[in-house]
Amino acid sequence: MPHTVVIADDVTGANDIGIMYTKAGHSSVVYSLDQLDERAEFEEDVSIIDTNSRFLSDRDAFRRVCQAVMLFPKNQVRQFFNKQCSVFRGNIGAEFDAMLDALEEEFAIIILGFPDNGRTTIHGIHYVHGKKLEDSQFKDDPVHPMKQSDLLEILKSQTGRKAAAIHYEYLDQGVEILKQRIGELKEEVNYVIIDVRNNEDLSVIAEAVRDEKVICGSSAIGYYLGLLHKSNAKQEGTEALKRAGTSILCIAGSLTPQTKSQIAYIKNRNYPVITLDTTQLFTGEAYRNEKRRILKEYAKARVHSPMVLIHSMNQEEEVLRTKHLAAAAGIDNTAVSEMVSAALSDLAKVIADHYKIRKFVICGGDTSASFCNKMSIKGMKVIKEIESGLPTCRSITKPYYELVLKSGSFGSEEFIEKAKDILLCRNLHFRHDE
Structure with missing residues (x-):
């Protein structure tokens, strides 16, 4: 207990x-x-x-x-x-x-x-x-x-x-x-x-x-x-993060200044970055076409990089255009946010299943919640802090996912790259306990 x-x-x-x-x-x-x-x-x-x-x-x-x-x-x-x-x-x-x-x-x-x-x-x-x-x-x-x-x-x-x-x-x-x-x-x-x-x-x-x-x-x-309190449970040390492959998918649905800055940093570092056109979410055919486009771009991008980032439109005029289209369809801001998170999570699930991706960086609270639900993640063991309040985690049931779930307003400009390096064990050593 x-x-x-x-x-x-x-x-x-x-x-x-x-x-x-x-x-x-x-x-x-x-x-x-x-x-x-x-x-x-x-x-x-x-x-x-x-x-x-x-x-x-x-x-x-x-x-x-x-x-x-x-x-x-x-x-x-x-x-x-x-x-x-x-x-x-x-x-x-x-x-x-x-x-x-x-x-x-x-x-x-x-x-x-x-x-x-x-x-x-x-x-x-x-x-x-x-x-x-x-x-x-x-x-x-x-x-x-x-x-x-x-x-x-x-x-x-x-x-x-x-x-x-x-x-x-x-x-x-x-x-x-x-x-x-x-x-x-x-x-x-x-x-x-x-x-x-x-x-x-x-x-x-x-x-x-x-x-x-x-x-x-x-x-x-x-x-x-x-x-101030003594631990009751057996301490297992730091978990291994090496066995889940060498590819990372990052998805970002947050519109905060911090996440925008982190995406811009990744672009400037020449990682592949793909933008989900959120104006295409309001009809089934438009979304299916957009989904095919992104999956095709991802297939090309992953060949040349250990990490690919997929993010929703985040420029002010793009967000306003999405909201206007949603309002015309009788969809409020909360529902739009849920639709964007669901679309990103849907893409993550398809990519994870097809390419056996097991390492993820997710930016935004709504997006993280939608992702965990889509991936049927029942729970996570909290492992190691990367920056203040931002840890690595591992899902507690198979297939074991190595995860970094980032609050939209947290993290330094270079945080996503830091998370990538840690998930790939490039600047920290993890002990294999299993």
Whole structure:
């Protein structure tokens, strides 16, 4: 039985928090709620359930979180963690409330800061790389545009439970003062959001909340909580990544500036890059023709390169044209995003089956979720961190896939190439344990 259970609203976030515990010395496995094997025994230190609920209605998200929590006996798990987007996109209130209701608890700590990826909270105001959330790239998110920066106000708009904030001045007074303040607020409210300026703050917070039953927020605090607890599971060392072939397929459906920059870098490095024309997704014949075109281009490109990247149109005018065509067909932005992810995943499945591809880099949370579903990936063991919050993983059932699932807004410009090198074992050595 795991000592920590994490319920995550998307698969890239699930991997993100998995690597936090893994690098602190704990074994972590991510499971898909939709494809969970009833015989799963959950023998790892940290079991992470991906509910894929970020884009569902709040009612459906609530139901799925309850379903996931109820898989585990409350009294045999030390801590439950509700992992959400590091900028509060999604069904925040519904999912936090669901965890408390399912556990019959009435209090949770919320830590959203992730300093290594530019997310900080100061006096309750959330910042992304120094900009207020409402002024960041997420203000124009196509599904969850973030128009506020005050985390308390965002949370209060989504829950009927009471919430309060603890500002960094309490952290500066040390662990005991912070614990005392948490204890005081526990008598008055259900949720407490704590400031995070840097990793030192996370270390202090972890010490203060290590015995709390319910933690909510982003992944960074997981590393510091992991450092405070001993692993229960057998440690197997780093997994081998060598046996799955020498070809990598990268697919990218994210429209974030970070992913656009990563695609441009790959183009500049002269890797083959193929663009999916998203204006061709709205009739069966047009998509079939587009699919044939891409598969033909892929067949030629793979001969000359260990990695081929296929991405959806991402220039502003191309995206607008796609949205206009969708609107004319009565399709909203969320459905368009799902169609793009499904098309990319369909291509990945055809290519994987035909060419026996077993190594993948997937860019974007929606695309990663669609890919895992299409490939029938029931779960993944989290293995090795490439960059902050971005690990390699291996599927837990055959055929074993070696995966890097990247949140759209994470990663350096050269990240995809780094991931390729690691999957091909060109700059890291992995021990073969099987």
